[in-house]
Structure formats: C-alpha cells, structure tokens
Amino acid sequence: MDPEAFLDLANQVTKLKMFPYFDIAHSVLCALHVREDLGPGAQAFSRKHPMSCWLSTMLVVFAGGMLCNGLLGEPILAPLKNTQQLTVATIVWYVVFYTPFDIGYKAAKFLPVKLVFSAMKEIYRCKKVYDGVTHAAKLYPNAYLIMILIGTLKGNGAGFTKLFERLIRGVWTPTAMEFMQPSFPTKACIVASIIFVLDKKTDLISAPHSLVYFGIVIFFVYFKLSSILLGIHDPFVPFENLFCALFLGGIFDSFAKLFGHGAAKDEKTDAKKKE
Numbered sequence: 001m002d003p004e005a006f007l008d009l010a011n012q013v014t015k016l017k018m019f020p021y022f023d024i025a026h027s028v029l030c031a032l033h034v035r036e037d038l039g040p041g042a043q044a045f046s047r048k049h050p051m052s053c054w055l056s057t058m059l060v061v062f063a064g065g066m067l068c069n070g071l072l073g074e075p076i077l078a079p080l081k082n083t084q085q086l087t088v089a090t091i092v093w094y095v096v097f098y099t100p101f102d103i104g105y106k107a108a109k110f111l112p113v114k115l116v117f118s119a120m121k122e123i124y125r126c127k128k129v130y131d132g133v134t135h136a137a138k139l140y141p142n143a144y145l146i147m148i149l150i151g152t153l154k155g156n157g158a159g160f161t162k163l164f165e166r167l168i169r170g171v172w173t174p175t176a177m178e179f180m181q182p183s184f185p186t187k188a189c190i191v192a193s194i195i196f197v198l199d200k201k202t203d204l205i206s207a208p209h210s211l212v213y214f215g216i217v218i219f220f221v222y223f224k225l226s227s228i229l230l231g232i233h234d235p236f237v238p239f240e241n242l243f244c245a246l247f248l249g250g251i252f253d254s255f256a257k258l259f260g261h262g263a264a265k266d267e268k269t270d271a272k273k274k275e
Contacts, residue, residue, distance in 0.1 A: 010214035025120035027092040030060040046097040064157030122220035129155035133196040151193030156185040184234045
C-alpha cells in the first residue's frame with residue numbers, strides 16, 4: 001500500500017465515531033458474555049430475575065467508565081447519563097435475552113456476525129484505552145502509572161468488575177479476580193496504554209500518532225479474531241513464563257527442587273547402608 005494512502009487510512013480510523021454502530025457491537029458482546037456466563041440456565045434466570053439480569057449487563061457495558069470515574073474522584077454513575085447509549089444497551093440486552101424463539105441470541109452467535117462485532121469491539125476498546133490515558137494525563141500530567149492504570153481499566157473494565165457483576169446475579173466467586181489471573185484483554189490494554197503514554201509523553205516513538213493508534217487497532221483486532229478462529233487465547237504466556245523463570249525465582253526454585261531431591265535420595269541411600 002502507498003505510504004500516503006496508509007497514513008490517510010490511519011487518520012480515518014482515529015476519527016471514527018463510536019456511536020451508534022460500535023456501541024451496538026460492544027453492547028451485543030457484553031450481553032453475550034453475561035448470557036454465556038449464566039450457563040444453561042440463562043433463559044430461565046432472565047425470566048425469573050429480569051432486574052438482576054439487566055443490572056449485571058449494564059455493569060458490564062459501562063464498567064470501564066464507572067471504574068475510572070470512581071478512581072479519579074468523579075461521579076461513578078456519570079457514564080449512565082448518556083440516555084442514547086443507555087437506551088441502545090437496554091435494547092440490545094432485550095434482544096439477546098427476550099426475542100421470540102431466541103432469534104436475537106442465535107443471530108448474535110452466528111459466526112460471521114460475531115466476527116464483525118468482535119472486530120468492531122476491539123476498535124472500540126482501543127478508543128477507550130486512548131481516552132482513558134488522555135483523560136488521566138490531563139488530571140495527572142506526570143503520573144505515568146496512573147495513565148496506564150486508567151487506560152487499562154477503561155479498555156477492559158468488565159474484567160475487573162466480574163466479581164461484583166456475578167454477585168448481582170447471586171453468585172459469589174471470590175477467586176474470579178482479574179488481578180490474580182489477568183486475561184489477554186487486560187494484558188493487551190496494559191501494553192496499549194504503555195505505548196500511548198510513550199507516544200504522548202516522550203520522544204521514544206517518532207511515528208505519527210495516527211499510525212501508532214492504527215497499529216494498536218490492528219494488534220487488538222488480529223488477536224481477537226485469532227482467538228475465535230484459531231484458538232490462540234493468550235500469546236503473552238510464553239514471554240510470561242520466560243520472565244518468571246529468569247526474574248521471579250522460577251529457575252532457582254527448579255534448581256532447589258533438583259538438588260533437594262538429590263540430597264533426599266542420598267540420605268535414603270545412607271540410611272539403607274547403615275541398616
């Protein structure tokens with residue numbers, strides 16, 4: 001592709017309006033997440049506890065904004081003030097859970113539809129990460145860690161509210177903590193936030209902002225589609241294992257077990273000889 005045409009495409013991606021189409025894709029996948037998390041009894045639960053079902057779905061849809069507002073000392077419920085977005089999310093929730101013969105759910109699960117919505121959601125995620133980093137940079141211009149934290153939570157807030165979202169539905173899973181077992185979206189949002197911070201606050205990245213933004217969009221979309229089509233769920237795992245082995249005591253623990261096992265064998269051998 002011609003460099004100028006590629007740069008023009010990147011500029012267009014950075015200027016995409018999220019409402020309503022990308023908000024619809026985001027809301028559909030959030031509703032699907034809640035329904036699949038409910039398991040086989042999702043339909044019965046939605047009939048018996050519609051308020052709980054709606055609240056948990058809205059929490060997933062608006063989790064990033066609510067979390068970030070709470071941490072930055074802003075009104076937690078502010079994301080709900082946008083009546084248009086709230087209406088779209090509610091309509092999507094109704095379509096996924098209550099359409100006759102489950103047509104809405106089946107249509108959202110149809111693979112081509114899900115692929116398109118997933119790609120759109122990743123573009124939406126990138127925008128949320130960038131908005132989070134930008135907003136934190138205005139409040140705390142030199143606090144890089146806060147920028148990264150807010151960008152990450154803005155991009156994958158639903159992962160960090162999973163415990164509370166399930167609690168609304170009467171399920172207590174204290175081990176479902178994103179800090180204990182971070183998912184790939186969380187790790188990807190951390191990487192994206194770091195890149196946006198470096199691009200915004202340092203001279204380490206010389207490429208135009210639109211190209212940096214477009215590169216992160218491609219990164220998000222590529223690995224999301226790979227997870228759906230190829231089953232590649234977390235490409236960071238090999239690097240994490242290597243890092244843990246080298247810097248977090250993994251290799252030394254292995255040596256300790258090895259030598260400890262050898263010493264135990266020698267002690268058993270000596271004991272047998274003495275007998």
